[in-house]
Amino acid sequence: MSVERRSGTISAGRLSAEQLRENFCDLHPPMNPHEAAVEADRCYFCYDAPCMNACPTGIDIPLFIRQIAADNPNGAAKTIFDANIFGAMCARVCPTETLCEEVCVREVAEDQPVRIGMLQRYATDHLMETTTEHPFKRAAETGKRVAVVGAGPAGLSCAHRLSMHGHTVTVFEARQKPGGLNEYGIATYKATDDIAQAEVQWLLGIGGITIETDKALGRDIHLRDLTADYDAVFLGMGLAGVNALTAEGADSAGSSDAVGWIADLRQTTDLSQVPVGNRVVVIGGGMTAVDAAVQAKNLGADEVTIAYRRGKEAMSASGYEQEVAATRGVHLRYNLQPKRIHAENGDVTGITFEKTASDANGKLSATGEEVTLEADQIFKAIGQSFVPDSVAAEGAALTLDGGRIAVDDERKTSMDKVWAGGDCIAGGEDLTVVAVEDGKIAAESIHAALSA
C-alpha cells in the first residue's frame, strides 16, 4: 500500500483525489426542504426562549424557525441577519451544543434539541442562493467616515451595521483576503464552497464599505493617523500571535503551529499537495486542536493523537467537537503535558509527555510519570495571543487588560474615537458569534456618538 511507502515522513498525496474529496466534504450536509419542515415543526415557540437568550447575538430563534415552518425561509434568514450578519457562517461554526441547542427545552425534555444551527443554515443558504438583492437598505449618507481595522467577523459586522446607518466605512485588512478566521482559521470541511468569501461579498452588497487588503496596523497604517483621518475607528484585528511551547526541541522541523497549517489548508486549491505526517500529534485542547487533528486524519495520516494537558472536562473543544474527532479516528488523550520533542537529523521522531493530575481545587501538577509517543509531525494548538506591537506607538493611551485591549460595555476603548471588538479585546469567549456581537454593539455605540 502506498501509505506504507510514505510512512515515517511528512508527505503529500497520501490519499486519492476521490478520497480527499470525500473526507473534506461538508461536515453536515445542508437540510433539504422536507427535513427543514419536519425539524422546524419540533420548535415549541417558547416564550422568552432560552435559545434566544443563549445566543450571543440574540437571534429571535423561535421566530425564524416559525418562518421556516410557515414556508418563508427568506423571511427566516432576514430575522437571523437582523441580529447576526454572519448568520450563514455562524450556522456552520457556532458551538450550538453549548449555546442555543444546549438550553433548548427539547434538550431538557428528550435530550434531542431542535437542530437550530442546521435550520439557521437552511434559511441563510436559501436566501443567499435565491436572491441577488441585499436584504438591508443603507440609510441616507451621513457624511461620516469610519475606519475598521480587520476584515474578520468583528470588523465586518461593525462595518455592515455602520453602513446601514449611512456611514461610510473603510476596512483595512492585513491579509490578502477578507474574512478573518472565517477565511483562515476554520477547518475546510466546516466551510465548504468558499462560503467565507461568498458571505463577505454578500455582506458588502449593502454598499458604503471599501476593503483595503494588505494593510496591517502598525506597519502600513497607524492608529493615530486613523483617529485623525476618520470620525471613528474600530479595532478588530484578532490575535496575531501564537503561544510558544516551552518543551525542549520545540523548534525541530516537523513541529509547527496548527493555526498556520489550518490557514494553509484553507488556501490550498489542491489538497493532494498538502503534506502531512504519518504519525501526527496535536498539542492542545481547543477547536484549533480538533480542526488540525481531524484534517490531518482526513489527509491520510495513519495515527493522529490530540494530547491535552488537563482532563476531558476542561477541554475547551466542545463535547460534540471531541466526538467528531473521535469518530474520524483521532485518538484523544488527556492529562499529558509536553516535555521533550525528539528529533533525528533535525526531524521530529517523537514527543515525551509528563502525566498530570488535578487536585481538588483544579490545580494541575506533574506526576513525574512520562509517556513517549512516536511522531513525525507535531502541531501546537495551545492558544493565541494579542500582539500589542501594532498599537505600541499609542503607548499608554490604549489601555490593555490581561494582554488584550480593554473596552467598556459599548466596546469603547480608553482612546477617544476608538472602539474595539472580537478576539483582540479582553473578556468574552473567542467565538465568531461573540465577535459579530462585539462589532454590532460597537457600531451602535459609534453611530450614537456620531449622531450626537
Add this chain to the structure above:
Amino acid sequence: MADLSTNFLGIQSPNPFWLASAPPTDKQYNVERAFEAGWGGVVWKTLGEAGPPVVNVNGPRYGAIHGADRRLLGLNNIELITDRDLEVNLREMTETKKNWPDRVIIASLMVPCEEHAWKAILKRVEETGCDGVELNFGCPHGMSERGMGSAVGQVPEYIEMVARWCKENTDLPVIVKLTPNITDIRKPAEAAKRGGADAVSLINTINSITAIDLDSFAPEPTIDGKGSHGGYCGPAVKPIALSMVSEIARNPDTHGLPISGIGGITTWRDAAEFIALGCGTVQVCTAAMTYGFHIVQEMIAGLSNYMDEKGYASVEDFRGAAVPNVTDWQYLNLNYVTKARIDQDLCIKCGRCHIACEDTSHQAITHLVDGVRHFEVIDAECVGCNLCVNVCPVENCITMEQIAGIDPRTGKPADADYANWTTHPNNPAVREAAE
C-alpha cells in the same frame, strides 16, 4: 379477550369497525382487501339509479390540511357517488357477500326524490344479499346541486318521506345518513325516525374549501383554475361529529335510535368514544385512505385491550355510558372550582402556559420567581379555564385540580353542594321569578 361482535339492527358483525361509503368501498377488489385486513363491514360506495353512471372530474378530487410533519388532519373531496355501472356494482356486491358471509355489506343509495326511483333501486340491491341500506342524504357537493344528497338531508320533510318510501318497499334495515351542514342535527334525526328509519349514521362530510392557491387565486382542489366546495372529513371533524351524535343520543325524541358513528375516527380510542355516546357501530374512511386497511388491527387490539382492562365483556357493556353525562351548560356545577397545577418535575420551561395566560387570558401563571425562570400558577388569578393544559406540549404536566375551602380568586368558600345557573342569583330568570 373481550367480545367485539355487534348486533346492529339485527345485523351481526364480528367487530364494530365498518368502512364508510367512500372510495375505499367502491369495488370488490378494495372491499375484499378490507375484509382480509379484518374490517367487520363496509358500506358500499353510494349507488345511483340505473343508466349511464355519473362522471367525476378528471383533475384533483381531494384537498387536505396537515399538522406537524404533514400529518393529515383534514381531507376534503369533490368526488361524486360511484361512477361505475350499477350492474357491475351489484354483481360485485353479490360475489363479495357470497365470499365473505360473516361480514357486513350495506348498500348506500342515492337516487332522485321520487318513490319509483327508490323502489327500483331497493329491489335491485335486495338481490345482492346485502345486509341493509344506507340512504345517502349527506354528500354536500355535486349531487346536492341535482337535488340529491345533502339537498335532501337539509329538509327534514324530505328525509321523512324518502325513509318512509324505503321502509315501505324493503324489509332490509334502513339507515339514514345525515349531513352536518344543518343548524340543528336533531331535526333530521327526528324526521328519519318519524319516517320509520331503523337507524341514523353521521356525520357525512362538511362543506369546505381546504385552501386558496395564492398564485392562481383558486380554491383547492383546483380544476383548471376553478374550485368548488367539497366535503370535509378526517381527524379534524371528530369533535363536530361527537357533538352531533350526542345531541341525537340525548334528545328525548330520538334517544335510543340506533346510531352508526362517523367522523374522523382514526384509532380505537376515537371509536370507543363514539360507542360511549351510544353508537352501535362506527364507520371509518379517512384513516384508511391515509394509512391503508391494516389500521383496523390497531383498532381491534386497542378496543379489546380497553374492554379487558375495564372488565367489559361486550361493547354493549359501555355503549351509551357517556350519554347521561352530556348536559346543557345551565346544569353544570358552578360550585366545582378547579385550579391549574404545574408538575415542576415534568415542566420543560417552554413558557407557553405563561404567555397564553398572560397575553390572552387571566395573568395567572408566573414567568420569573425570584428572578429565575419558573412557571407557577397564581391561584388568586386562575379561573381554572384549562387553556394552559391545552397549550402545554408535555402531557400531564399541567392538570386541573378541584380545590376545597376558600377560592383565593373570589375569596369565597367553594360550596361542596351542587349549584347551577338555573338557581344562580345573577340569572335574570331567577330574579324575575323572585319578584
